[in-house]
Structures are given as structure tokens and as C-alpha cells.
Amino acid sequence: MLAEGNMPDMRSIEEGLRKAALSAASAVLVQLLDSIPETAPTCPCCGRPMRNLGKRSKKIVSLLGNGEISRNYYECESCHKYAAPKDAVLGIEDTMFTPGVRRVAAKLGSCDSFESGSATMDELCGIVVSSKDIERISEAIGNEFENRNKKDIQSALSGELHEPRAERVPTMYIEFDGTGIPMTKRETEGRRGKQEDGASKTREAKVGCIFTQTATDSEGSPVRDKGSTTYFGAIETSENFGDRLYSEAVKRDVSSAEKVVIIGDGARWIWNLANLHFPGAIEIVDLFHAKEHIWELVKQFVRDEKSRARYKKKWYTLLEKGNISALTREFASLKAIGDEQRKQIDREIGYFNDNANRMQYAKFKAEGLFVGSGVIEAACKNVIGKRLKQSGMHWSLRGANDIIALRCAVLSGRFDASFDSLAAA
Ligand SMILES: [Zn+2]
Numbered sequence: 001m002l003a004e005g006n007m008p009d010m011r012s013i014e015e016g017l018r019k020a021a022l023s024a025a026s027a028v029l030v031q032l033l034d035s036i037p038e039t040a041p042t043c044p045c046c047g048r049p050m051r052n053l054g055k056r057s058k059k060i061v062s063l064l065g066n067g068e069i070s071r072n073y074y075e076c077e078s079c080h081k082y083a084a085p086k087d088a089v090l091g092i093e094d095t096m097f098t099p100g101v102r103r104v105a106a107k108l109g110s111c112d113s114f115e116s117g118s119a120t121m122d123e124l125c126g127i128v129v130s131s132k133d134i135e136r137i138s139e140a141i142g143n144e145f146e147n148r149n150k151k152d153i154q155s156a157l158s159g160e161l162h163e164p165r166a167e168r169v170p171t172m173y174i175e176f177d178g179t180g181i182p183m184t185k186r187e188t189e190g191r192r193g194k195q196e197d198g199a200s201k202t203r204e205a206k207v208g209c210i211f212t213q214t215a216t217d218s219e220g221s222p223v224r225d226k227g228s229t230t231y232f233g234a235i236e237t238s239e240n241f242g243d244r245l246y247s248e249a250v251k252r253d254v255s256s257a258e259k260v261v262i263i264g265d266g267a268r269w270i271w272n273l274a275n276l277h278f279p280g281a282i283e284i285v286d287l288f289h290a291k292e293h294i295w296e297l298v299k300q301f302v303r304d305e306k307s308r309a310r311y312k313k314k315w316y317t318l319l320e321k322g323n324i325s326a327l328t329r330e331f332a333s334l335k336a337i338g339d340e341q342r343k344q345i346d347r348e349i350g351y352f353n354d355n356a357n358r359m360q361y362a363k364f365k366a367e368g369l370f371v372g373s374g375v376i377e378a379a380c381k382n383v384i385g386k387r388l389k390q391s392g393m394h395w396s397l398r399g400a401n402d403i404i405a406l407r408c409a410v411l412s413g414r415f416d417a418s419f420d421s422l423a424a425a
Pocket residue numbers: 043044045046047048076077078079080081
């Protein structure tokens with residue numbers, strides 16, 4: 001019995017008890033792992049049986065905290081190879097962190113900075129894993145996910161990737177875009193960029209998402225199917241990204257979709273990839289990007305506020321009706337002063353004429369389709385911005401791509417299945 005007045009506060013009690021419980025459980029875990037039988041291995045080089053050098057201990061960090069297991073250590077006398085076969089059985093080859101700890105560490109590393117992941121691990125699990133180890137674990141697992149993605153891409157291209165057929169999907173949307181990631185100096189050396197001296201501090205990650213739509217709401221506006229969005233991306237060439245895009249579409253069983261819709265801003269690489277991989281898809285230029293183009297022209301060529309509002313309303317209406325020829329006739333009647341302005345008007349006329357079929361907004365809306373690229377814009381912020389563009393962050397190419405792979409798996413709801421399949425492989 002504790003004497004009254006000596007009573008520790010509740011938080012100390014629960015935290016103390018949790019520590020004691022974890023420590024007791026850790027001892028049980030160590031005993032349990034020790035008791036798992038192991039078989040003598042043969043040498044991976046020459047195939048001869050290896051000699052048992054006796055028990056060696058190994059420190060481990062499990063979800064129960066620090067522990068130490070003891071397992072047999074073997075040597076091949078002719079090749080001088082060493083092996084502790086039990087490590088492979090327990091999933092702790094070349095690492096002291098158990099699969100349970102690695103799973104949590106990678107998940108935390110995908111959510112926030114490695115420092116913050118380390119602090120959260122300590123706070124919530126009572127386990128000390130340095131931020132450097134959170135980083136190593138997260139990037140190693142992200143890298144394995146990315147290797148898996150690359151294999152999938154190869155099988156998709158060779159026609160061998162067959163996912164179980166999805167249920168019939170009325171409409172599948174594919175959206176993609178680019179966003180800059182701050183890189184270390186080494187990764188941007190010699191690359192052209194937006195800095196004053198023509199140098200670059202960032203590299204563009206290409207990000208895509210796929211989602212489906214079955215229904216419209218009572219007002220006829222499309223509704224994205226809940227939980228249907230998957231994400232993918234990397235810092236890579238648009239050609240490689242196109243293959244990644246195609247592979248993800250195969251995974252999502254694009255062939256079972258009645259309609260495939262690609263929404264993007266006006267950037268040419270987007271439509272080139274769309275034409276290459278999804279010929280026959282409905283292509284839509286994001287309505288808000290198109291409006292931005294109009295608004296820029298209005299600001300440039302219309303002086304007073306009242307007329308600006310009038311022009312904006314008139315031209316937005318033409319755009320929403322999909323009457324692009326009338327719209328570009330309006331542009332052509334603008335009075336340009338000098339060559340530069342003339343060129344600007346011609347450029348905009350070209351942009352709208354080239355994309356006229358992708359701007360049939362009245363028709364798209366009547367079909368109950370999305371006409372905005374809000375989902376991919378949110379995805380760029382969510383997949384990349386929140387995690388990879390925090391202040392002071394600078395990435396290596398490989399580190400960034402590993403974390404993108406990890407984060408896409410988490411946000412696509414694939415992390416656990418992917419993690420488990422790594423262990424099973
Ligand atoms: Zn050998």
C-alpha cells in the first residue's frame with residue numbers, strides 16, 4: 001500500500017507500468033525466439049554443410065523494446081563464409097530491427113520528417129530508434145516497393161501483368177502532373193532551372209492518380225468513388241513515367257472501364273502520354289487552367305475594371321459552352337501593340353484551338369464528368385508537398401524516389417499488403 005500523500009500521479013503510474021510490461025514481454029519474446037529450432041545450413045558457395053561455431057548473441061529491437069537473442073553461428077571451412085540462418089527465419093538478417101519495428105518505422109518515415117518519426121516512435125511506442133535509422137529503414141523499404149513497381153511495369157509492358165478483374169467500372173479517371181522537389185546540390189549540378197543564374201534547386205517529380213466514378217449527386221455533379229484513388233510517381237523522364245502510368249492503369253483493370261477520362265492542364269507531355277497509352281480516352285483540359293489563360297489575357301488587354309469583369313464573364317461563358325471558335329475569334333479582335341503582344345494573342349489562340357476538343361465542357365458536364373483536375377492538384381500537395389517539401393529539406397534522387405514509392409503505397413492503401421509480400425518473398 002502506498003501511503004497517502006506519497007501517491008504518484010496517474011501518468012507516472014501508467015507509464016511506469018507500461019515500461020515494466022514491455023520489458024517483461026520482451027524477455028518472453030527473447031525466450032520464444034530462442035526456442036525456435038534451427039537447421040544447419042549448407043554453404044551458399046560450395047554447397048557443403050557448414051560447421052557450427054556455437055551460440056552467438058545478437059541485439060534486437062522489437063516492438064517490445066531492446067532484447068538479445070542467442071542463435072547458432074556457422075562457418076564454411078573451405079570458403080570462409082559465415083551464416084546465422086535463424087536471422088533469415090526471424091526477418092532480422094543484416095538488421096537489428098524486427099519486422100514489426102521496421103513496419104512502424106517506415107510508416108512514420110512516410111508521414112513526416114525522420115526526426116519527427118523518431119520522436120513519435122519514442123513517444124507512442126516507448127522504443128528508441130534514431131532518426132538516421134528511421135531514414136535507413138524507410139528508404140530501404142521504399143526502395144523494395146519501387147523495385148516491385150519496376151517489375152510490375154515490365155510485366156505490364158510485356159502483357160503479363162494481370163490483376164484480378166475489377167467489377168465493371170463506369171468511369172475511370174487518370175490525372176497526372178509535375179511538381180518540384182528541393183534537391184541536394186549534387187543532384188542539380190549542371191541542370192537548367194529557374195534560379196537567376198539559370199541553375200536549378202529542384203527536380204520535377206511526376207505524380208499521377210487514378211480513381212473511379214460511378215454516380216452523380218442530386219444536382220448531376222460527379223462523385224468520386226470512396227477509397228478508389230491510388231497514387232504513383234517518381235522523379236523520372238516522361239517516357240518512364242508513361243510506362244508507370246500504364247502499369248498502374250493495368251493494375252486498376254482499365255480495360256473494365258466503360259469510359260476512361262484523362263484530365264490535365266494544357267502541358268503537351270501530358271497529352272503525348274495520353275495518346276500513346278490511352279488512345280480513345282476522353283481528354284479534358286482542366287477548366288480552371290483554361291480560365292486562368294483567359295483571365296491572363298483579360299488582365300493584359302483590358303484596362304478598366306468594369307470592362308474586365310464584362311469580358312471575363314462573356315469569355316468564361318463561351319468557354320463553359322465549349323464554343324472555342326467564338327472564343328478565339330474574340331481573342332483575334334484584341335488590339336495588339338507591337339509584335340510581342342501579337343505573338344501572345346496568337347499563342348493563346350493556338351492553345352485554345354489545339355485543345356478545343358478537350359474543352360467541350362457543356363458536353364462533359366451533361367455526361368456527368370469531372371472537368372477539373374482538383375484531385376491531382378491535391379495529390380501533388382499530399383503525396384509530395386507535405387512530406388518532401390518541408391522547409392530545410394534537400395533530397396538525393398534515390399532518397400526522394402524511395403520515399404515517394406513508400407508514400408504512394410501508404411496513401412493508396414497498399415502499404416500493409418506490400419510490406420507483407422516483401423517478407424514472404
Ligand atoms: Zn563453401
